[in-house]
Amino acid sequence: MTGGRGLHRSSPMTNFVLLLALVGVVLAVPSLIVEGAILLGVACLAITSGDRPAQFFRRLRFVTLFALVLFIAQALSIHTGQVFVTSPVRITAGGLLAGARMALRFLVILSASALFVRTTDPDRLAQGLIRAGIPYRYGYLFILALRFVPFFQDELRSVREAQRVRGIKVSVRSPRRIAHAARYTFVPVLVSGLHRVDSIAISMKGRCFGLYSRRTASREEPQSGWSLVALGVGGLAVALAIVAARGRWI
Amino acid sequence: MPSSERFDIAISKLSVRYPDRDSDALVGFSETIAEGEVVAIAGPSGCGKTTLCRTLAGFVPSMIPAAVSGDVCLGGESLRNVAPEALATRIGLVQQDPDAQICTLSAWQEVAFGPENLCLPAPEVRARVERGLAELGIAHLRDRVTTTLSGGEKQRLAIASILAMEPRVLLFDEPTANLDPRGVQALFATLSDFGRTEKRTLVVIEHRIDALRALAPRLVLLDHGETVERYPARERIDYAEAGLRGAWALPAPETASGSPRIVVDRISFGYDEALWRDLSFTLREGEVLVVIGPNGGGKTSLLRLLAGLASSRTGTIERSRGTQVGFVFQHPHHQIFERTVRQEIKLGNPRDAGGVDAELLDARLAGLDDAVPLSLSLGEQRRLTMATTLARRPNLLLLDEPFIGQDRRNVLWMISRLREVVAAGGTAVLVTHDIPLAAALADRVLYLDRGVQLLGPPDEVFGRLRDLGEIAFTPETWS
Secondary structure, eight states: OOSSSGGGTSOHHHHHHHHHHHHHHHHHOOOHHHHHHHHHHHHHHHHHTTOOHHHHHHHTHHHHHHHHHHHHHHHHHOOOSSEEEOSSSOEEHHHHHHHHHHHHHHHHHHHHHHHHHHHOOHHHHHHHHHHTTOOHHHHHHHHHHHHHHHHHHHHHHHHHHHHHHHTOOOOOSSHHHHHHHIIIIIHHHHHHHHHHHHHHHHHHHTTTTTSSSOOOOOSOOOOOHHHHHHHHHHHHHHHHHHHHHHHTOO | OOTTSOOOEEEEEEEEEOTTOSSOSEEEEEEEEOTTOEEEEEOSTTSSHHHHHHHHTTHHHHTSOOEEEEEEEETTEEOTTOOHHHHTTTEEEEOSOGGGTOOSSBHHHHHHHHHHHTTOOHHHHHHHHHHHHHHTTOGGGTTSBGGGSOHHHHHHHHHHHHHTTOOSEEEEESTTTTOOHHHHHHHHHHHHHHHHHHOOEEEEEOSBGGGGGGGOOEEEEEETTEEEEEEOTTOOOOTTTTTOBSOOOOOOOOOOOSOEEEEEEEEEEESSSEEEEEEEEEEETTOEEEEEOOTTSSHHHHHHHHHTSSOOSSSEEEEOTTOOEEEEOSSGGGGOOSSSHHHHHHTTSOOOHHHHHHHHHHTTOTTOTTSOGGGSOHHHHHHHHHHHHHTTOOSEEEEESTTTTOOHHHHHHHHHHHHHHHHTTOEEEEEOSOHHHHHHHOSEEEEEETTEEEEEOHHHHHHHHHHTTOGGGSGGGGO
């Protein structure tokens, strides 16, 4: 992950700060303009980091679907402001606005987080956190969480292949079949994950993890112009949020 | 501790019993291992070898619950109350399953992990990482994401990550399990130098004692948790008599002349670039094909293609009508779905209690019918998945490294079951790094490496490998 373009080249700590800034702003400022601008900013960062525009939006298709569900749920359940429709369901301006905010906020948080995971080397991030004075155990909690993402993907693929060669048919067409699928898919993956947690704990202890209160951060972190760009985007998002809050933008 | 202090290991009347078992994994085991000595521990699957390693490294009972009696002393100091992370400065354990040992996402960082925990200065950490990667021949993998490495590459990485900590005592739990023959030779050459120049104690658990020849170890044979035999260093051992893997005297396979079972036509495979191209062969009923080659050469991928679990970029694979595929994976836990061994045997093949008992007995799993399958040893899990696969009566049997963690008796059981399938008109494709076994078992051998594909009768393929200078892949190197 040391090569690549854009955020791949900025320091992991910068990416982390940028993620915190973007998520913090969309949570703190309920503004459609701010959320839309930040989503656009995330898309630009993704494209400069090597994603093709179509690829960026394709990656978001399931998230977008879920955001749409959130929008509809909010629009149908909040009844404030001007009424647009009364039958068969009541749709108001307040509901639509709340739904749009919720959906956009969801899209920003998920897309920014996905971009962060794709462009940030967790090992380097943990080293950055240690350099910043954060206890290394917390940094490694983060690494381990990310270590398990590809693990679960691989396990799921292998378990599905094993089901095929064992003749186990999995479907989700009825509650009974869903329970069957969960038992023969998620339970093996989960059990395997728990075993892996145990064995990795042994492996870490077996290499003196936790012996001392500090540990060495041995990898040098080259500075890159992209770190400044990322920080600039984060700063811009915060400035936009402040202006939006003062100007009471919707 | 001062460096002049001796680090002899004294194990005295060590007994270990796990909570879910009704017999001891180790029974009053006593042994003294002098500093700088090389000791191999061998014995049947489930005889207590891994338990011994884990106890010496301090993981039993502090992290793996068990009732322990007796004592282990290192340099005269009892290790009874020493935490594993403190003990790890002196004793390093390379675990059996490299996947279970890797805890970071980049190869470089994985090797740096231990030295960083030791709070060594950053330049010293970097120097140890480079040395560790170079010694195991994996310097080219330094920037690779660990999850993308092959099983053998992960094994080398796991070993490099322990060597980088430079412990005085090194414990290896089946270090050759996932290594190709070239890697086995390189590993033991490295360990031989390491033991000689650095005067480190090496304790190696290994089924394939032939692989340890470069180390000329003292050998301790275990059975049912007890020492049954000791052989001094450099003694010539009759492997078969000692129940060990090494030489194989199997009846010669009959020439397969049945109908085509599977026709492979110009298939290719690779990730970023093709590992092999235009691979073509026809497998007949009654034929055994053994696939050998270096780690990362695409052997498992070939099995997945033959099983129809993956698609080739080019070419076609045609299976004859009525082909029933049975596939024993390299990692058995992927194929285990039930909560008890008995339920696992019955899954997909309902039968009466007597039938299940017979299969358990046949697979040497009797008495474990109510055990949780994932709590079994790796060797036991492999026999379980072999039994559940054979229960579906496959006529195209695909076996991915089934002999890892198996003693001689279990290997012979697997071979007899494989030959039953073949004798009934089935076809078997076996991936293994055990070259003597490949030579004894195969009708044809397929050697797969990047850009090199050799296919033919064993003598022909091994002869060509000899000509290519790949002597690690020839049987005489291991006989």
